[in-house]
Amino acid sequence: MKLSVRGLVGSAQRVMATAQNGLEVIRFGGLGRDTDSSPFEIVERRPMYRLRHYFPAETGGGPVVLLVPPLMVSADIWDVNGDDGAVGILHRGGIDCWVVDFGSPSTEEGGWKRDLADHVLAVHSAIDTVCAETGRTVHLMGYSQGGMFAYQAAAFRSGKGIASIVTFGSPVDIVAGMPLGLPHAAVTDLVDFAADHVVPRLPITDRMVRIGFQLLDPVKTTKARIDFLRQLHDREALLPKERQRRFLSNEGWVGYAGPAAADLLKQFVVHNRMMLGGFVIRDQPISLADLKCPILAFVGEVDDIGQPAAVRGIVRAAPRAEVYESSVVSGHFGLVAGSMATRCTWPRVRDWVGWVEGGEALPEEIVPMADQPPGNAPRTALIRAVHTATALAEAGAGVGRALEQVAANTVRGSMGLAEGAARTLPRLTRLGTIQSGTRISVGRLMAEQARRTPGGECFLFDDRVHTHAAVDARIENVVRGLISVGIRPATRVGVVMETRPSALVTLAALSRIGAVAVLLAPESDLISALEQTGTVILVSDPENVRHAVATGARVLVLGGGDSRGLAVPAGTDLVDLEQIDPQRVQIPGWYRPDPGRARELAFILVSGTAERLDIKYITNHRWALSAFGTASAADLDHKDTVYCLAPLHHSSGLLVSLGGAIAGGSRIALARSLDPARFAEEVHRYGVTVVTYTWTMLRDILDSDVFPAGYPHPIRLFIGSGMPAGLWRRTTEQFAPARVLEFYASIEGDVVLANVPGVKFGCKGRPVPGTARVELVAFDPVSGQVMVDDNGYARRCADNEVGLLIGSAGANVDLSRGGLRGVFEQEDSWLPTENLFRRDSEGDYWLADRIDTxxxxxxxxxxxxxxxxxxxxxxxxxxxxxxxxxxxxxxxxxxxxxxxxxxxxxxxxxxxxxxxxxxxxxxxxxxxxxxxxxxxxxxxxxxxxxxxxxxxxxxxxxxxxxxxxxxxxxxxxxxxxxxx
Missing domain, CATH: 3.30.300.30 (ANL, C-terminal domain)
Incomplete structure (x- = not known):
């Protein structure tokens, strides 16, 4: 009876304690705090951030760290565990701690309008301040997206003032490890749509962030709440974890500005540009390949947000840096706060700083990072499974996360195939609907892109990014200037310009008017070219203006300044388009934007010498055929950046590079010239995924050894024509796993071949869907005659027999210039090419020769x-x-x-x-x-x-x-x- 009374008293006391503590939680949001915040002062206040300096009275001139929080988490994350947190442990290790505090967009002026660049530039500014205040370089550290900011800011400033970078669960290769294991191919279209149309208009509030993170791991959230309720009677047991609990349950979360979230989704989830390079900070393309300082990345082995594979992408994204890693058996939050962080993370960070500064040994838990550490995946998978199973058992709940992961892995491969088909089918459908009277042109397609994604990135040049809206506005201004000097539809206008934005804009502006652009190489015989093409007016850039005026033709100058700085003879008929105010130009009644029909002439390409000029006449349909054919065969889309090595006045530059990129919605990176060293820099900085070439162009890059075999790069494809078989092999070996996509396009007609698999070096492949039907007919190169059968029809070649390649001609094609009729049956129409081919037993075509060689x-x-x-x-x-x-x-x-x-x-x-x-x-x-x-x-x-x-x-x-x-x-x- 005595024991029973004691038990009743104990139960009553437990109930009373639970009620008392519960009432305190209800009234004040939690129990009395267990620890005090570490002392700090605000050293700098800017509209984007406040810069905290912890333990300002005890600064001893030791190593300096600058800690950067993610956008959704308060800057107090670095001090949430007091003496056992980041700033406490680092301070006791003699390290001077500074923290960037972005504040909450809900309380900061203009907070909901912040974009990603605002935050990167804030970190950039904070680094300058800390370096100036301390006289030392800083160890830049960031958690989750804060680590991404650290990488980006360091690349933006080319590593200036940074001793090392340390990140915690910060993803780099999003494709390799999407949060929660979601298949990248399955979600990119949805994410892309959300980034363009939903997120920028939707403020993500503190409450939304808190609920969202709790839903990311409902098992852990539920377990924590159950544990708290079970111990609510024991105040002493709860107090040591109370501050962390309050931080996670309410106080630690801050809102997320819509523009910043849209940038994150667009650049780093959809385009994966942390990995590939080419992410944009205020019109400037940046690449992590520019990083050279030591890097330490903490990997949470059971982190579902910063997936280990995504975090380890930094070793490939920053090939010039020494990259290390340290694995912690922890989830995302546990990397920086909690008992695991106290025992493992921060002591290792302290020792890392000591090692970089040169006074201590590197901890054995910090090792050089391998892209895929041998034997690590099974161990990680086992730990993840055990960790999840334990949490489920402790919480008393059952969740089918394993089934979800299996389903995601199963779908991932099929979604990639479906995505490619979904992109290709609309292009081929549009190509098939083009009739002779269909309005289609370069100007029209660029205008469509500007309407669809005005803020999207159109092209890159000299480390600057130009948006579709900006390019479209420039085109409209040039159109007005051209109209003011008398350019009308069908006027033939010579274009003699180096590869530069003004050249691209000129081509688009002439197309928008409906004029014909006669593309001339700057070093060519302009007088002969103008005579043979019937051209009397030239558009030139300042670099070629003297060469242009020497022809005696009227010259329009565009780009690079005004005519007053141009040394040309007096009396020259020269007009500086840059000096024309487009707002003063009256638009004539005849002007209709983008009037070009498919059957109409769009371009004239001129190459060769005066004795033997090679003139190619390109209709709008012919350009569209190559553009959509290239985009389809190369599977180009908005995630690609196409590096245009070939000049725009070359068929490869105009039809493949420019055409394919525009039709595919890809970014265009314009190269001034073939400079291997510049190529190596821009491939990374622009995030180039596709490189165009002509003939032996890549030989110079391979010989310069700017990309040694096995050196990481973002290139997935080389596209062009004329690459010799041996150079093809060298290219694929040195740039593995990138492949070569070789094209062949006839000068006349609609024949386009492409070697899409790229496994037969030197082969031209098969007809691109939507282009002309092709046949090989027996041909005598000596007599120049097609060989016929007993019925008088052309004899088709057998496999591996060399013959003349011909392509089917549409009903509206003019056959008077070398066309063929009645080739295989009465009244059929064909256009011969100038080339001889053989077709192997698998149906692939191999070039044998030109008829005349x-x-x-x-x-x-x-x-x-x-x-x-x-x-x-x-x-x-x-x-x-x-x-x-x-x-x-x-x-x-x-x-x-x-x-x-x-x-x-x-x-x-x-x-x-x-x-x-x-x-x-x-x-x-x-x-x-x-x-x-x-x-x-x-x-x-x-x-x-x-x-x-x-x-x-x-x-x-x-x-x-x-x-x-x-x-x-x-x-x-x-x-x-x-x-x-």
Whole structure:
């Protein structure tokens, strides 16, 4: 009876204590605080932040850290555990602690209008202040998105004033580890829509943030509440954790400004630009590849928000930095607050600072980061499973998170395929609906992009980003200037400009008027080009204005200043478009924006020399065909940044780079010229995913070794035309896992081939869907005639038989300039290309030669392209050409090669390589030359080789001996009928 009374008394006391403590929680939001805040003073107040300096009276000149919180969490996160928190432990370690406090957007003036750049620039400014106040470099540290700010601010300032970077659960490669394991492909379209249309208009309040984070881990939230209720009677047990509980349950959360959230979703979730590079801070593209200071990333092994795979992306995103990691068996919050942070995180941070400063050893728990640490994944998965199972058991709840993860992994692969199909189908559908009278043009597509995403990024140039709205406004101003000087629809206007924003704007403005842009290379013979194209007016940039006025044509100058600084002869008919006030120009009644029809001429491309100008006439339909075909074959979308190495006056620049990017909604990165060092910098800084090329252009980049094999890069694809097989192989090896997408497009007609898989080096692939139907017909290169069957129709080629490539012609195509009718049946219409191909047994097309460069020998026609491809695939060969060399009584098939530095080439090498060709297709003579000149489009010039280097007897000239089927040293020129 005595024990029973004591038990009743104890129960009553427990009830009374529970009621008393519960009432205190209800009235005041919690129990009496267990710890006091660490002392700090506000050193600097700015509209974007306040800068706290902790323990200001005890600063001893030691190492300095600057701590950056995420947007949704109060800056008190660094002091939530008092003496056992971040600033307490670091201070006792002799470290001077500073904290950036962004405040809450709900209480700060203009807080709900803050964007991501505001916060990065705030950190940038705070670093300057701390460095000035302390006279030391800072160790920049950030939790979650605060760590992302730390990375971004450090890259923005190129590491100036930063001793090291430390982050806690800060994701970099979002694709590798989406929060909660969501499949990236499945959510990007939804996130993209939300970032554009929902989030910027929706203030994310403190309450929304708190509820959202609690819902991210309902098991842990429920368990914490149950534990609190179970111990509500025991005040002494609850007090040590009370401040942290109040922080998590209410006080620690702050609102999130909509523009900042939209930037986060757009740049780093949809586009993954923390990983790829090219994220934008106030019109300036930034890349983490610029980071060079030591980096330590804390990885929460059971962190569902900063997924370990996403956090470890920093080792690939910052290849120039020494990157370390430290793993903690913790969730997202536990990395910086709580018992695990007290025992593990902050002592390691303290020791890291000591190591970087040079006085202490690196803790064994801090190791160099590997992209995928060997053996780590199974352990992490096991720990995650045990951790989750324990939490479920302790909370007494059952949740099917494992089933959710399995479902997400199953869907991930199929969603990626569906996403590509969803992008391609509308493009092909639009391409198929284009009729001769359909309004389609460069100007029209760019206007559509500006209406769809005015704030979206259109192109990058010289480390500046230009939005669609800004570019569209510039185009409209140039249109008014052109109209004021008499440009009307169908007027042929020469454009002689370097690759620059003004050149792109000029092309779009001429298209918007309906004029024809005649694209001229700056170094070309302008007078001959103007005569042969019927052009009497030129648009030039300041760099080429003297060359332009020398033609005697009327010259319009655009970009780079006014005409007063241009040294041109007096009396020159010169107009500076920059001096025309567009608001004063009266728009005529005839003007209709973007009037161009598919059948109408849009561009004239001029290349070659005065003796042999190559003129290509490009209709709006032909441009659209290449644009949509490129976008479809390359799977371009708004997440891509297309680096335009080819100049805009080249077909690859105009049709593939510019056309594909516009049709795909991708960013365009304009390169001034081919500069390997600049290329290496801009690929990272712009976040380039696709690079365009022509012929041997990539050879210069590979030879410069600015991207050693295995060096991380964001490039996924190279697209262009004319790349030799050996250079193709070198490119894929050095830039793995990127691949090459080789195109072929006919000068006349709608034939477009693409090698989409990219596994057959040198192959041109198959017809792009939506382009012309193609056939190979038997062709005699000597007579220049199509060969027919017994019925008089053209004979189709068998597999691997070389023939003429022809493409189907639409009903509105003019066949008067070399078209064919009645080829396979009565009244069918075809346009021949100028090229000979073979089709292999799998249906892929291989270029054999141009009709006019076939070598017509006594043994029959010899095709140059197979010779070039085989020779280029020899490791020692740099470049090569094949051509016809007249001898006394015959024509020889000759190949000239240059050798890569450090390599040697012998007769045995060429003999072995050319065994893959039939004996009748092997060159009679092969010789080594010092160098092979190239055209402005980087095409090796056989004509220049013939003029500069003649074959001579010796150890570097070999003739083909048909008896031995081997190449041997040439000792006597006369034996081949050549003059000595």
């Amino acid at each position: 076939v070598i017509r020998t006594r043994r029959g026609p010899v095709f140059t392209q197979p010779i070039v491809d085989v020779l280029n695939d020899i490791a020692a060969v740099d470049m090569e050409v094949a051509y016809a060399l007249p001898a006394r009584d015959r024509v020889l098939a000759v190949a000239a090669v240059s050798v890569r530095p450090g390599y040697e080439l012998g007769a045995a090498d060429v003999t072995e390589a050319l065994r893959s060709l039939p004996p009748r297709q092997r060159p009679d003579l092969i010789y080594i030359v010092a160098d092979i000149p190239r055209s402005p489009s980087f095409r090796p010039s056989a004509h220049a080789v013939q003029e500069t280097y003649a074959p001579r007897p010796g150890a570097h000239t070999w003739w083909y001996n048909p008896d031995s089927e081997a190449y041997e040293d040439l000792t006597d020129m006369g034996s081949l009928g050549l003059l000595t």
